[in-house]
Amino acid sequence: MAVGRTKQKYWRVYANGYDLSGYSRSIGPLALEYDEADLTAYMSDVVKGYLPNMCHISPGTLNAVFDNTATTGLYALTQATAGSSRNLMVPIGIRAAPADGDPVFCGQFYQDSFNVTEDGGAVTATIQYSGLAADATTKVYAQQPWGILLHAKAIRTEATGVNTAAGFLNYSASATTTQGGYFMYQVFAGDGTLTLSVQDSDDWDDPADYDITVATTGLINCAVPTSGVIAVPTTTTLREGLRWQIDFNAGGGTATTVTFACAFMRIYDQT
Amino acid sequence: MANAGRTVTKWIRFGISDNAGAAREIPIDSIGPVGFTYDETELTAWQDAVKGYLTNHPDCAIDITGPFDNTAAAAFAASAAAPTLSGSHTILSALAHPTTGTTLPRGLWIAFGIRHYWTAAEDPAFGVASPSATSGYVLTKYVVEGEKYSARFVPYPGTVPAWGTAILIDYA
Numbered sequence: 001m002a003v004g005r006t007k008q009k010y011w012r013v014y015a016n017g018y019d020l021s022g023y024s025r026s027i028g029p030l031a032l033e034y035d036e037a038d039l040t041a042y043m044s045d046v047v048k049g050y051l052p053n054m055c056h057i058s059p060g061t062l063n064a065v066f067d068n069t070a071t072t073g074l075y076a077l078t079q080a081t082a083g084s085s086r087n088l089m090v091p092i093g094i095r096a097a098p099a100d101g102d103p104v105f106c107g108q109f110y111q112d113s114f115n116v117t118e119d120g121g122a123v124t125a126t127i128q129y130s131g132l133a134a135d136a137t138t139k140v141y142a143q144q145p146w147g148i149l150l151h152a153k154a155i156r157t158e159a160t161g162v163n164t165a166a167g168f169l170n171y172s173a174s175a176t177t178t179q180g181g182y183f184m185y186q187v188f189a190g191d192g193t194l195t196l197s198v199q200d201s202d203d204w205d206d207p208a209d210y211d212i213t214v215a216t217t218g219l220i221n222c223a224v225p226t227s228g229v230i231a232v233p234t235t236t237t238l239r240e241g242l243r244w245q246i247d248f249n250a251g252g253g254t255a256t257t258v259t260f261a262c263a264f265m266r267i268y269d270q271t
Numbered sequence: 272m273a274n275a276g277r278t279v280t281k282w283i284r285f286g287i288s289d290n291a292g293a294a295r296e297i298p299i300d301s302i303g304p305v306g307f308t309y310d311e312t313e314l315t316a317w318q319d320a321v322k323g324y325l326t327n328h329p330d331c332a333i334d335i336t337g338p339f340d341n342t343a344a345a346a347f348a349a350s351a352a353a354p355t356l357s358g359s360h361t362i363l364s365a366l367a368h369p370t371t372g373t374t375l376p377r378g379l380w381i382a383f384g385i386r387h388y389w390t391a392a393e394d395p396a397f398g399v400a401s402p403s404a405t406s407g408y409v410l411t412k413y414v415v416e417g418e419k420y421s422a423r424f425v426p427y428p429g430t431v432p433a434w435g436t437a438i439l440i441d442y443a
Contacts, residue, residue, distance in 0.1 A: 143369070172289055
């Protein structure tokens with residue numbers, strides 16, 4: 001993971017277990033906006049005052065190159081899914097392809113459109129996403145679309161085993177947060193079933209201290225592209241570090257290889 | 272010796288409390304109007320020769336844009352020192368309001384160094400330099416597009432931002 005500024009060429013777009021980055025030109029604006037409720041007491045307040053009310057979260061519009069390659073082309077992956085809810089993940093690489101620990105924008109959004117357009121002679125496609133889906137798994141928890149990419153898209157095998165590395169400290173370096181959050185995974189390829197999870201730690205840079213599992217998927221069929229969201233209740237305390245974990249054998253898992261990305265959106269306290 | 276007179280944007284600093292209350296400075300490349308803009312209440316009668324007005328309550332929302340940056344949080348620079356920047360994303364993404372916790376006002380501080388690094392008790396600054404549970408700003412927008420972000424802050428009810436020459440301090 002690197003830190004600092006970056007360019008959009010290092011962004012990626014994943015939806016329901018498919019990597020759309022190969023066709024994408026841009027996506028955004030990645031929005032988190034609150035209604036401003038004017039609570040000014042006009043007879044006593046000197047200056048107008050506001051409180052944030054409900055928030056609107058949206059990944060905006062995906063602008064892409066039209067491509068009808070069978071199975072994996074943009075047309076094949078997005079034409080028929082217009083009108084459907086999608087688990088969307090937008091990792092933001094920092095001056096390089098996304099790496100473990102980089103920022104990520106996630107959520108469940110409806111794909112409002114698939115439109116073929118023209119741009120200076122090029123045949124392109126625009127895909128508009130909705131605000132957060134009204135039936136989203138994360139609706140109660142997801143006032144926070146921003147998280148940390150715990151595992152960048154990469155292959156893992158049973159031979160390489162579990163994650164023994166340290167994870168990542170939360171952005172505010174808080175010893176704990178008490179608002180829960182949610183875990184999103186995107187499985188791109190694999191050959192059987194396995195379990196993904198998230199572990200927390202009270203000493204974020206010591207791998208031995210990642211000893212509590214805070215979110216787990218249950219068995220995932222990796223033989224087909226898939227994705228999911230696991231909500232961690234808003235009453236849950238999470239310790240300072242988080243890392244991804246994998247179990248190829250739990251619950252009768254049969255996979256020996258998987259290509260996946262996952263992220264955790266931690267909801268921060270204000271103190 | 273104090274500088275007086277005109278200045279340029281390279282001497283502007285932008286400070287904000289992070290979610291844990293510590294003063295931080297984030298990179299910006301534009302800032303909306305800074306200061307008070309009053310509502311005008313027109314009180315003209317037909318019999319008047321000229322339209323007449325009174326000012327009502329002022330607004331002082333702050334809109335900023337800047338580069339998206341995930342640099343780790345850094346200690347806030349002192350008066351007369353070069354800015355030490357924390358990542359804009361590091362600070363702003365953690366200001367999304369909690370689901371079940373309390374939304375608290377944050378300190379917000381725009382400082383105008385006069386042809387040198389901003390200096391306390393000398394150079395102007397606007398905002399809420401001493402935030403508390405009842406005084407400060409709240410985030411109402413954090414949007415990332417391309418390589419840039421935009422954000423908006425509005426005063427918490429009852430807050431009276433002000434012009435002054437004090438430096439931003441941690442949330443008390």
